[in-house]
Amino acid sequence: MTEPHAPAEPRADGYAPLRGYAAIGDGRTVALIARDGRIDWLPVPGLAARPMFAAILDDERGGRFELQPDAPFTTTRHYVDGTNVLVTRFTTAAGVVEVTDALVTGVAGRLPWMQLVRRIDGVEGAVPMRWTVAPGNVLGDHRVVRFDTGTVPLIRAGATNITLTGSAVGRLDPVHPGNGPAEDWGADFRGAFTTGAGSRHVLCLSGTEDEPIRAPDPDIADRSVDRTIAGWQSWSSTFTWDGPWPEAVLRSTLALKLLVYSPTGSIAAAATTSLPEDRDGGKNWDYRFAWVRDLAYSVDAFLRFGLREEPHAAVSWMLRALKNNTDDGIAVFLSLEGEPTDGVHERPAAGWRGIGPVVAGNAASGQLQLGVYADLIALMRSYTADGNLLDATSSDLLVRLADAACVQWKKKDSGMWELSEVRHYVSSKMGCWQALDAACSLHDMGYVLPPKGTRERWEKNKRLIRRWIDRHGWDERRGAYRMAKGSGALDASVLLHTVSGYDRGERMSRTIDALREELGRGPLLYRYSGMEREEGTFLACAFWTASALACVGRLDEATALMDELVTLPNDVGIMSEMVEEGSGDFLGNLPQALSHLALVQAASVIRDLT
Numbered sequence: 001m002t003e004p005h006a007p008a009e010p011r012a013d014g015y016a017p018l019r020g021y022a023a024i025g026d027g028r029t030v031a032l033i034a035r036d037g038r039i040d041w042l043p044v045p046g047l048a049a050r051p052m053f054a055a056i057l058d059d060e061r062g063g064r065f066e067l068q069p070d071a072p073f074t075t076t077r078h079y080v081d082g083t084n085v086l087v088t089r090f091t092t093a094a095g096v097v098e099v100t101d102a103l104v105t106g107v108a109g110r111l112p113w114m115q116l117v118r119r120i121d122g123v124e125g126a127v128p129m130r131w132t133v134a135p136g137n138v139l140g141d142h143r144v145v146r147f148d149t150g151t152v153p154l155i156r157a158g159a160t161n162i163t164l165t166g167s168a169v170g171r172l173d174p175v176h177p178g179n180g181p182a183e184d185w186g187a188d189f190r191g192a193f194t195t196g197a198g199s200r201h202v203l204c205l206s207g208t209e210d211e212p213i214r215a216p217d218p219d220i221a222d223r224s225v226d227r228t229i230a231g232w233q234s235w236s237s238t239f240t241w242d243g244p245w246p247e248a249v250l251r252s253t254l255a256l257k258l259l260v261y262s263p264t265g266s267i268a269a270a271a272t273t274s275l276p277e278d279r280d281g282g283k284n285w286d287y288r289f290a291w292v293r294d295l296a297y298s299v300d301a302f303l304r305f306g307l308r309e310e311p312h313a314a315v316s317w318m319l320r321a322l323k324n325n326t327d328d329g330i331a332v333f334l335s336l337e338g339e340p341t342d343g344v345h346e347r348p349a350a351g352w353r354g355i356g357p358v359v360a361g362n363a364a365s366g367q368l369q370l371g372v373y374a375d376l377i378a379l380m381r382s383y384t385a386d387g388n389l390l391d392a393t394s395s396d397l398l399v400r401l402a403d404a405a406c407v408q409w410k411k412k413d414s415g416m417w418e419l420s421e422v423r424h425y426v427s428s429k430m431g432c433w434q435a436l437d438a439a440c441s442l443h444d445m446g447y448v449l450p451p452k453g454t455r456e457r458w459e460k461n462k463r464l465i466r467r468w469i470d471r472h473g474w475d476e477r478r479g480a481y482r483m484a485k486g487s488g489a490l491d492a493s494v495l496l497h498t499v500s501g502y503d504r505g506e507r508m509s510r511t512i513d514a515l516r517e518e519l520g521r522g523p524l525l526y527r528y529s530g531m532e533r534e535e536g537t538f539l540a541c542a543f544w545t546a547s548a549l550a551c552v553g554r555l556d557e558a559t560a561l562m563d564e565l566v567t568l569p570n571d572v573g574i575m576s577e578m579v580e581e582g583s584g585d586f587l588g589n590l591p592q593a594l595s596h597l598a599l600v601q602a603a604s605v606i607r608d609l610t
Contacts, residue, residue: 009035014059015353016040018275018586021056022077022086022572023255026103027110027262030271030591032056033101035075037088039065044160044207045114047261047268048288048336050140050360052157052207057274057358058349063136065205067099067118070128070192079572083232084254085225086572095125097195104224105231110262113214114207117221122195131203133164133189138349139273139360152215153189159210164189166203167218240306243607244559248566251573252596253305256298259593261336265313266290267298268336270577270589274347276355277535277578277588284351286362287577287589289341291333292318292372293416296379297597303386304604315383318376319394322401330372330401332364332418341365364418371416371431371493373405374438374500381438384447399450402439405432406461415484416493417527424485426473427493433465434500474507480514481507489529490515492541498551499605509552512545520545521581523564536578536587539568543598547605558606566599575599 009020016034021041024031029049032041042053042065054062069092077088085102100119105111120129135155137144142158155162193201204221206213216224235257241249259268270287277283295318299311321338322330335341341361349358380398384390390398409432415425436458442448443455472485483491492515498508519526524537525545531538542565549558569575570586575595577588 011036011059012353015056018352018576018590019570019584021570021574021590022079023258023271023574023591024084024086024101024103025258025271026105026114027260029103029114030258031101031103031116032271032590033086033088035077035088037066037068037075037090037099039067039101039116041272042116043288044162045209046263046336047271049160049209050137050158052135052137052144052155052160052162054136054139054349056272056352058136058138058351060350061136061138062349063138064132064134065116065118066130066132066134067120067203068130069097070130077572079251079254080229081233082236082250082254083229084258085229085232089123090127092125092127095127095195095197096123097121097127097129098123100225102225102228104221104228106224107227109231115216115221115224116205117225118203118205119222119225120195120201120203122197122199124197127195128192129195129201130192131190133203133205135162135188139347139358154213160207161209161213162205162207163213163215164203164205165215165218165221166191167201167222238306243603245562245566245603248569248573249600249603251569252575252599253301255574255591255596256301256593256600257310258591259298260310260314261290262313264337265310265317266334266336266338267295267314267593269294269333269594270592272589273360274349274356274358275352275576275587275589279355279580279587281351281355281357283535284355284357284359285589286344286360287592288336289333289362290317290336290338292330293332293375294593294597296375297601298593299379300382301597301600301604303382304600311383311386312388315379315388319397322376323393323397330376332367332369332372333362363420364414367414367418368408368411368422369416369418370405370408370411370413370425370428373401373408373435374431374433377402377405377435377442378438378500380447381441384442384445390447395448398439398442398448399454402436402448402450402458403454405435405439406457408432409461409465415491417491423487424472425491426469426481426484427491427497429465429469429473430494430497430500430502433462433469433502434497436462436465437501478514480511483528490518491528492519492525492538492544493527495541495544495548498548499601504551504553508548509554512548512552512554516545523561523568524579524581532581536580536585538578539575539592539595540577540598542568543595543602546602547598550602550606550609555606555610558602559610562602562606565602569599 021032040056043049043051055064137157147154273286274284344361412422475482483489525541576586576590577592
């Protein structure tokens, strides 16, 4: 996906539009790069770390890595085919230069440290280039300190260390050189150089946490870019897709791969924190955690494309995390390391374009969300159907969770949308039905061996749930499933239960029409009634609509809608959580797993039913 030559989007008070960001990653962290070549987000060394580069959340103090021509320019950019390696072409009046950005891998796979390489190739003419590496620490509580080691400079912020090496890129020393800890003159690196046709320059930033750091040789770092491209392309070569919208599907799958946290196998919901869902502020959350829901959908997507390692790692990580939990509930999300989280902590940062608050943590911690039973148990049905076998303790865990769903479904919960008001949400009840339906399938396939009479209890509760929904969840006046018992509101999350098999008939078809009439804005959809006053349209809901249309037999409508929706990602195929009505601007954290997952699911459902 590329665009014609165009000036980089203008920054408003230093902030780039969210739609303008591309993402690169290495299986441990993610960097966001604006069209003007500036890296405004990079947690070091891992995604959940307090980032030393967070200008996307505070332009003045957040930290950034600038690299661009020192003259007016236009840009085009693209990912190298089959990779998450980004190439940005800058065109000036005097010449053309290409910057290749990669979070690189090593000879044996992922490096034990973080290493960002920016390779600058002169294409034609002479282009003056300037660069600045300016670390910040607005999300942390440690001062950024610069040390001169006698060989290469070192920067520390608490336990985080970074160092910069380069070839033919100008000064690596600070504006005000000194010896020893230099807290008084700052920690910025700056430099300038001029490219010519066929020239090559390299900048390499490395980072660790609470361990020694290696200062890479620039020539080796240069070669690591090619090795990283080859590694991504080898991974993509295992990807199989014989359906429509192949470019959008592959690009969304590559975006999902960025969110796999390879040290544990967990999958982050998004790469960022605190990007606002509304321009008035207040709805800013941290999504650098592993949600059971998103992980389950991601594994399902990877299985559809013939991938094996990521599904196994993610499933094993989730099962290990849950086996030690003796409660009937399932954690809504965990840290990427598999630990419970400790609430929300506000940080002293301005927020993107001054829209706060900036936080670490998420308020959904500790909520009861009944849909996670379906997310996990239905995932295990897909996982075993793909040829994987369960160990004894995992089988026992699934039986315990299905038994818990028989009890929990009668309770109020916070729903899929993590609401503070607990109610009898209809989509939550549908989720419990799906969980028990999947448990019965696992029993019939011989993967779980519960005590005698257990399967009959699961079937009984499936019938009870359906009876409850028929009585309390259907609004005949509106011709739609309602959001909650006694509510007149509508909720787009019920659309998920066309794919689950709960309802693919007339009632769901009528619900689709009611949702599009009240919540729809062209091809887009708000999450539930009243959200047009609080936030942008929710990208995943739009793709769920396409899936639902296909499931109820309206394939022509589903295909036409999907043709519109695949134009919504930005120029390099990245999606955020929300799109602002009218402007089309991105809102919310990005890359957002749920948005990319919904695209992949919709394409798969339409292909399979066509």
